[in-house]
Amino acid sequence: MTLSRSKQIGRTTALGFVFLWFFIGGIAHFAATDLEMRIVPPWLPEHRMIVLVSGVVELLGAFGLLLRVTRNLAGWGLILLTIAVTPANVYMLQQAHQFPAVPYWALVLRLPLQLVLLFLIWWSTRLGKTFRADATNRRIS
Numbered sequence: 495m496t497l498s499r500s501k502q503i504g505r506t507t508a509l510g511f512v513f514l515w516f517f518i519g520g521i522a523h524f525a526a527t528d529l530e531m532r533i534v535p536p537w538l539p540e541h542r543m544i545v546l547v548s549g550v551v552e553l554l555g556a557f558g559l560l561l562r563v564t565r566n567l568a569g570w571g572l573i574l575l576t577i578a579v580t581p582a583n584v585y586m587l588q589q590a591h592q593f594p595a596v597p598y599w600a601l602v603l604r605l606p607l608q609l610v611l612l613f614l615i616w617w618s619t620r621l622g623k624t625f626r627a628d629a630t631n632r633r634i635s
Contacts, residue, residue, distance in 0.1 A: 523549025569619025
């Protein structure tokens with residue numbers, strides 16, 4: 495049994511979105527390091543290092559999505575990274591006055607949208623039961 499065509503298109507679209515999200519985000523960590531450092535909560539040390547390392551991880555994760563052999567691992571890494579940056583999203587919401595260029599409603603929506611992003615990462619990178627069944631059948635045949 496294989497994935498339906500519409501499900502394949504949906505997963506491919508989600509995978510493309512996740513790739514672009516982290517690829518563009520990773521580049522932003524280097525192109526706008528000082529701006530990115532502003533959203534790191536003050537209680538965390540080494541803001542520049544955090545921004546640069548998370549940028550590298552975003553880029554590695556994005557490129558890991560492109561290869562089927564690394565896709566699942568990249569997905570789990572991006573899930574962990576997305577959870578790890580949650581304090582920055584919470585900090586921005588709590589300190590909205592420090593980010594006047596970002597509408598308050600966008601700061602409020604970031605947290606529920608982060609849940610959607612987590613789902614998209616998981617859904618687009620997991621190897622479903624039907625894929626494993628197909629692979630097993632091909633090996634047996």
